[in-house]
Amino acid sequence: MIELPEPDGTLRAYRPVTQPRDFAPTGTTPVSRVAFSTAHVVAHPMAANSPLLAFEPMRPPALDWDATMAYRRHLWSHGLSLAEALDTQNRAMGLDWPTSAELIRRSAAEAKAVGGRIAGGVWTDQLDPMGSYTKAEVVAAYEEQLEVVEDAGAQAIIQASPALVPVAHGPEDYAEVYRNLLRQAKQPVILHWVLPASDPRLVGYWGHADLAAATDDFLAVVRENVAKVDGVKVWPASREYELDLRRRLPEGVHCYNGDITDFPELIAGDELGYSDTLTAIFDPIAPIAGAAFRKLDAGDAKGFRTEMESTLELAQHLFDGDAITMRFFKTGFVFLAWLGGYQDHFRMVWGEQSARSVPHLAKAYRLADSLGLFPDPELAERRMRVVLATAGLS
Template sequence: MTESIKLPRAGGTLYTYDLQGVAPAPPGADKFGSRIAYSAAHVVADPFSGADPLLEAGIDWDATLAYRRHLWSLGLGVAEAMDTAQRGMGLNWGHAQELIKRSTAEAQSVGGLIASGAGTDHLAPGPHVTVDDVIAAYEEQCAYVESCGSRIILMASRALAACAQSAEDYERVYGRILSQVKQPVILHWLGDMFDPALAGYWGSADVETAMATCLRVIRTHADKVDGIKISLLDADKEIAMRRQLPEGVKMYTGDDFNYPTLIQGDEQGYSHALLGIFDAIAPVAAAALQALDQGDTARYNALFDPTVPLSRHIFQRPTYAYKTGIVFMAYLNGHQSHFRMIGGAEGARSLVHLSDLFVMADQAGLLAKPELAVQRMRRILALGGVE
C-alpha cells in the first residue's frame, strides 16, 4: 500500500503527497576503490541532557559512533569533527577532542578510514591575536589529532582570517605547520558561504588571487599535502585548481552542488570526495561509486542525479544551516531516535523546508523505511501545528 501524507506549502496551504516507495539502492558486497570518499559526519545530540543546548553540547556518544560504523560499513571514510559536526557552531574544541579520540579508536577497531579536523577554534579572534598565536593554536590541535592516530584535515582558521595582513601571513602559517606534521594532511578551503568569518581567506577576496596563494603553499610543501578539499560551490574553479595541483596531490571535492560530475571527472582528471551530503545519501553514494568502478556511468548517473536537487535544497542559503537537513535525514531513516541538535540547530530551517526535503528524499530513493519516515514526518508536522 502506498504511503501518503499531508504536507504544507509556503503560504499555509496543505497538499497530499503519495510516496514513491523506492528503497535506497543497496551497494554491492565489494567496496569501491577508484575514488577515495570521506563523509563529513554529524554528531547526535543527547536529548536527555540537562544542559542548555545554547551553552553546552550534550552528545549521545553511542548513537554518534554507531552512525560512523554505518558509514564505514559502506566503504566511506569519516571526516571527523568538521563543520558537519557543528564544529565552531555548537561543538567546541573540548568536545571535538573527545569526538576525535573516540572516533579514531572506533575506526581502528573496524579498519575504517578516518581523518580529523585540526584548526584554531579554541583561539577566539580579537584585536590582540597575532599570527604567532594562530601558529601555536594550530600546533596544539595538530599534535592532539596525531596523538590519537588520525590523519589531519587542516581546517581554515577564523582567527587567521581576522589577523592576517597579507598572503604572506598565510604562507608563513601554513608553511610552519606543514613543516612539522608527521604525515601528509588534507587542506580545507572553506568558502564564506559556509562560514562568513572566512571571507577573504588566503589573503584576498578575489578567488583566483587566493587560489594562487594556496597553490604556492601546496607546491612548496607538496610532500606534506595529501590533497585539498575546496568548498566554494563552483565547479569551474575546482576544476581549474585541480588541473594545477602538483603530481600526487589530490583534489577532494567539497562541492555539494556539483559532486557527480566532479567525481566522475574529465579527460584531464577527477576529484575524490570529502562531502557533507554523503552523510545524508551514504548508501546511494556507495552504490554509485561502485558503478563507477565498474565503468557503468549510466548507473552512476542514474543513482547520483536524483540526489542533486536534495543536496542543493539542504545546502541552500544560508548555507551554514545545512546541518539541520543532514540530521533530519538521519532522523527520518532511523539512525537516531529524535530530531534534536546541539545548539538547538534543529530550528534553523522552516517546516516547509523540511517538508520539501522529505519529498526530495523520497524521490531520490533515500527513505530506507517509508512507513517510519512518514510516522516521523507527522511528528514534526504536529509540533509545527499541522494535524
C-alpha cells in the first residue's frame, strides 16, 4: 500500500498492481490506420539545461542520445510510426533548431535500421522570434529545414509558422508559400495547422481570422496539390470540426487526429470514414495503443475502442490545465517513462520536471499503474516513493 497526495492536501491509500499486462511488442505496423506518435527526448542528467523561463540566453540543450533513441525503438516495437521534432520533443521550448536537426538525422538513421516509419517537423524556428523578416527569408528558413528532413530520409511535416503571419498579406501569399514548398518536396507531406487557441501568434493564418474562411482556403491549397499532400492535421479541433474536415478532404488525403478526448471514436470511424492519427498521447500509452491497433486490424472495432477508452482519464490528466500549463504535458510523459524504467532519471530539457505538482505526478502514477503500463511495478513504486520522500511525504 502506498499513500498518494491529493490536490487538497490529503493522502489517499492506493494498492499498486503486482503484475503488469503482457504487452508483447510485435513491431508490426498497423494496416487499418496510419498511427504516428511523437516521442519525448531524454535530457542529459548532468548537463546545465536552461531552467524554465530562465532570464538568460538559452544554452544549447544536451540530450542523452542513447536513451532518446531507445525510447523511439520502444515506440516502433509496438507498431507506431514516429513524428519527430515537434512540441513533444521540446521544439522551440528548450530544443533549438541545430539540436532538432541532429535529432531528426539520428532518428531517421535509427528508423532505417529497424524498419520504422518516420516523419520530421519542418518549421522556421532558426529565425529569431523577436526579429523582423521578409517573406523570402521565411520561405528560405522553411526550405532549409525541408532539405534537412528529406535528406535524412524522413517524411516532412510542414508546420504553421508564426514568422509567416506578419509577412503574408492575404490568402494568396499563404497559397504561394505552400505551393512552392509542396513543389519542392520529394514525397507527399503532412500539413500541420495549429490554431490560435494553442498558439495566439497564428491568428489570421491562411489570411483569415474566421476559422471557416481560413479552412476553405487551407483546403483549396490541399486540393490544388493533392499529389504532394499525404494528409493534414488541424489542432486543437473539435470533434465536429474534424468530422467536417475529413469529409471535405480529397480522396487519398489522410485526416490526422491529435486530440485527447474523442480519439477512440474518431479513429474507429463510422460509415462515412475515419481519422488516422498523429498524436502525443501515444508516447506514454504505446503498449496499449499497439494492442488496440492490432485489434482494429483484426476487425475488432469494439475491442479497439475499449482499449483506447481505458486510457482517456490518463490522457486528459496528463494534458490538464489552461492554454499555458497544458504545454507541460511532457513532464508527465518523462515522469512515467522514468517510473517505467525506460530512462534512469527524471530530469528534463528546460527544467520542466518542476512544471507539475507532486499530487499531479502521483495521480499520473496511479492511473498508469492501474492500466498495467509499468513493466516492473515494484520499480515504479520504489521510484514513486523516492518522489514522495523528496517532497517530505514519507
